[in-house]
Amino acid sequence: MEHFITSFSYVNTPFTLHGENQLTVRFSLKDVGETLINFTSSVPDGDWGMKDKESAVVTVLLNGEYNQDYILFYGNEPFTYERMIGSLPPGEHELSFVFQSNKSSKLIIEAIVHMIEIRQVKESDYEIVFYQHAPVIYGRHLMSPFENSYTDTPLVLFYYSDHTEDGAMIIEYHIIFSHEDGGTTATKLMSKWGRTSDIEWVYKVKVDPRGRRLLNEDETEFFQGAEHITTPFKGARGLGNHPILQVATDNGNFSDQISSTYRYFLKPATCLPRQLNRETVMDKYQWTYLISAKEIRRQERLELSHDPNTPLLSDPRHYLYIQSTKLTVEGKDAQGKVDFKVKLLNKETLFSATHQNFEMAYDADGPFSTTVKLPKGTKISDIEKIYVSYIKEICAESNYSIRVNGIFKSFFLGGGDMPSRPFIFSDKEVEVSLLYPQQIIWKRDD
Incomplete structure (x- = not known):
């Protein structure tokens, strides 16, 4: 439970951070716990979709010492950034906020503060364990010193909580x-992952029933290292007892060896059940679609003339987003792939998520997402049927099949680049195989 401590409102007289004009606030804590800040700010003339206007960077000092940097990516609209500042003892504390022109985008000269709210999760709260182990992350600096201020910026931290037979719990963050500069291409991201953002597991730890790391066991904490290798964590801790990591690759993998000079400390926003798509978190924080779309338009070469029959990347609003789940039956160690296809009213063409390039299909069992590129201006009311199609795997048993359990949600992005109603839902389960290669999973008026 997050407890309100105090707030500082500048709604009527917004405070401008620039040059030597910094803001300092003081607050008092009665209990030990993890302290959080809701920082509501806007950036005049800021726009994540415009080169040299992407963000303002504000450095946070806690009791006179460097705590972290806020990357203010939401532009000139007030937006609340939810961050942690670490474990603090009872007593008086001081926070200072300083605009950093050398870390901010070239044409950004100030940031506006509208509200600061201090909150705390006490050590007596059950949820404290999920805050205590959240990682502090140093930003990427492969191409420039502060590159997360204009590319692949961190948006939301979430976690899984898995209980083990021995009574312990594994927390996985x-x-x-906002995007992925390296690794999977944007076109493949849309087909295989159903989004242009990058979602990566960062760190996982095994804790006892009291939430303490199991120090008497070998290798109870890991992070996702380069090349997606699960790597034992051997790094430092800080801001309490938080593991410290750094974004070390252009496809969102990490290192426990720190060489960067800026960091961020995202709050664990929500716990996600394993049976749900990770994109469910994006649906909860819909502005993540907006920021990712802005980055895509700024960085990627979108096709000049939209053509739904090509796999070339187009504007994110021209895709149908689909969230589902699948299970391979009799696949012997191989996990089957499927393609989603869409038929529009009064059209015979079936529009494919993979464009017949089956390397672009998701290849693991469980929840997954994809998109189908459709003619410009297509609406939900234009869709007649959605099909699931079997993709044959050479290495799998000839009689294997793939069971697809409905559509959790399907939608277009609206004019604000966020999921727009109406949605499509289906609880119909279909099974596709070599004998039955295509099944209807949703049709109008079902």
Whole structure:
């Protein structure tokens, strides 16, 4: 439970951070716990979709010492950034906020503060364990010193909580970045992952029933290292007892060896059940679609003339987003792939998520997402049927099949680049195989 401590409102007289004009606030804590800040700010003339206007960077000092940097990516609209500042003892504390021109985008000269709210999760709260182990993350600096201020910026941190037979619990943290400069291409991201953001697992730890790391066991904490290798964590801790990691690759993998000079400390926003798509978190924080779309338009070469029959990347609003789940039956160690296809009213063409390039299909069992590129201006009311199609795997048993359990949600992005109603839902389960290669999973008026 997050407890309100105090707030500082500048709604009527917004405070401008620039040059030597910094803001300092003081607050008092009665209990030990993890302290959080809701920082509501806007950036005049800021726009994540415009080069040299992407963000303002504000450095946070806690009791006179560097705590972290806020990357203010939401532009000139007030937006609340939810961050942690670490474990603090009872007593008086001081926070200072300083605009950093050398870390901010070239044409950004100030940031506006509208509200600061201090909250705390006490050590006596059950949820404290999920805050205590959240990672502090140093930003990427492969191409420039502060590159997360204009590319692949961190948006949301969430976690899974898995109980083990011995009474322990494994907490696994994932982060949503605005995009992925390396690794999977944007076109393949849309087909295989159903989004242009990058979602990566960061760090996982095994804790006892009291929430303490199991120090008497070998290798109870890991992070996702380069090349997606699960790597034992041997790094430092800080801001309490938080593991410290750094974004070390251009596809969102990490290192426990720190060389960067800026960091961020995202709050664990929500616990995600394993049976749900990770994109469910994006649906909860819909502005993540907006920021990712802005970055895509700024960085990627979108096709000049939209053509739904090509796999070339187009504007994110021209895709149908689909969330589902699948299970391979009799696959012997191989996990089957499927393709989603869409038929529009009064059209015979079936529009494919993979464009017949089956390397672009998701290849693991469980929840997954994809998109189908459709003619410009297509609406939900234009869709007649959605099909699931079997993709044959050479290495799998000839009689294997793939069971697809409905559509959790399907939608277009609206004019604000966020999921727009109406949605499509289906609880119909279909099974596709070599004998039955295509099944209807949703049709109008079902």
